[in-house]
Amino acid sequence: MNILFLGPDKNPVLTYLQQTEDRVLQSEDIVSSNMIGNGEVFLVSYGYRHIITPDVLEAVGHRSVNLHISLLPYNRGADPNFWSFVEDSPKGVTIHRIDKGLDTGPVFIQKEISFSDENTLRTTYARLHEEIQQLFISHWMDIRNGILHPKPQPAGGSYHRSSQKQQLIDDIAKVYLDWEITKLKRYIHTKMNRVS
Numbered sequence: 001m002n003i004l005f006l007g008p009d010k011n012p013v014l015t016y017l018q019q020t021e022d023r024v025l026q027s028e029d030i031v032s033s034n035m036i037g038n039g040e041v042f043l044v045s046y047g048y049r050h051i052i053t054p055d056v057l058e059a060v061g062h063r064s065v066n067l068h069i070s071l072l073p074y075n076r077g078a079d080p081n082f083w084s085f086v087e088d089s090p091k092g093v094t095i096h097r098i099d100k101g102l103d104t105g106p107v108f109i110q111k112e113i114s115f116s117d118e119n120t121l122r123t124t125y126a127r128l129h130e131e132i133q134q135l136f137i138s139h140w141m142d143i144r145n146g147i148l149h150p151k152p153q154p155a156g157g158s159y160h161r162s163s164q165k166q167q168l169i170d171d172i173a174k175v176y177l178d179w180e181i182t183k184l185k186r187y188i189h190t191k192m193n194r195v196s
Helices: 012-020 054-060 080-086 121-144 162-169 181-195
Strands: 002-006 023-027 041-046 064-068 092-096 107-112
Touching (some): 002 012, 012 023, 012 041, 041 054, 064 121, 080 121, 092 121, 107 121, 121 181
Parallel strands (some): 002 023, 002 041
Antiparallel strands (some): 064 092, 092 107
């Protein structure tokens, strides 16, 4: 099967696909439906920074997955790991079908993950990526071959834009990445209380 991989060119998911599939095209740029052509293409999105347009989704049909580092429906959109700690929502990883919404498609598989307060955003981010890469590699053939069927996401959850995080952390630059989670939570809740 032909694979269109949307995301960075150096990661274990792309490497795995290149080793197991006949033809894999990779792009970090905005794609259009003419990249799909008339052949059967399966779209895999992981770390892709653009919204996939309806014409591309129509061209691939149901042959699409997105790898998202949150336990959907919680923390759709940008910075899911950050928001899972700020809002104290469940943490984990999800592989879901791509639909016209942002991270709203039906779920193929998820894994809930727990972290201790001694972790930092940097360490939790790295762990989430390791977990979703392994989850994808373990279940790709079942997804690809239609053995694993997606289920609708439960109601509720949350969605965030990048600008929301920036409003909370603009005065500490990137130092927060190495803060212990308890310190980060204390800072964010203090800042949020000042804003409201």
